[in-house]
């Protein structure tokens with residue numbers, strides 16, 4: 374049995390993307406292979422934190438890492454009646470692929486739906502967990518907000534291998550985001566997940582989603598109108614709801 378490093382675990386509502394508002398149990402796994410400029414979960418960058426946090430409203434307690442599968446199973450059994458989905462988020466959960474694989478298998482065995490939130494760059498690790506993941510919430514990173522190179526090749530490699538799963542794709546944008554990078558991201562989304570709306574998500578600064586001027590939104594929508602894909606612009610609602 375593998376042990377894992379968890380930054381925090383909490384029941385909450387999905388605050389991003391097309392599953393917005395759906396209740397889920399979140400496990401934020403430690404470590405990330407990227408360093409996005411807009412990252413709001415830098416606390417998850419450390420690969421092996423000695424402690425994490427289990428929280429539910431005012432009931433917060435520390436958890437000691439590494440965490441065993443038995444502990445995770447206890448949490449799942451307590452909450453599974455009202456939180457039917459488990460979300461593995463990060464950081465980048467695929468960095469702990471073996472632990473993720475075993476915990477996702479456990480969750481599936483308890484009748485839960487499993488969703489992986491990923492930066493969609495670790496295709497080989499994905500191959501080891503895909504059987505027990507029902508839904509994939511994937512980011513396509515664009516240079517204007519990530520502050521790094523366009524990872525289109527890595528994203529394509531990953532998303533091609535995730536075909537057959539329910540794939541939700543998000544792109545985090547800022548005021549400076551250009552139409553060319555958005556078009557490239559939307560073309561890839563239209564190839565691998567044509568039935569699911571592409572979510573364009575304004576970045577957050579100091580825990581508040583930035584405001585995007587209407588003329589900028591119109592410019593983006595005009596640029597995307599030739600791509601056969603529904604587009605929705607949705608900020609991070611959990612920040613506005615003051616949820617974790």
Ligand code: SF4
Nearest residue numbers: 405407409412464492
């Ligand atoms: S992939 Fe996610 S957790 Fe990692 S640096 Fe980017 S935003 Fe932060």
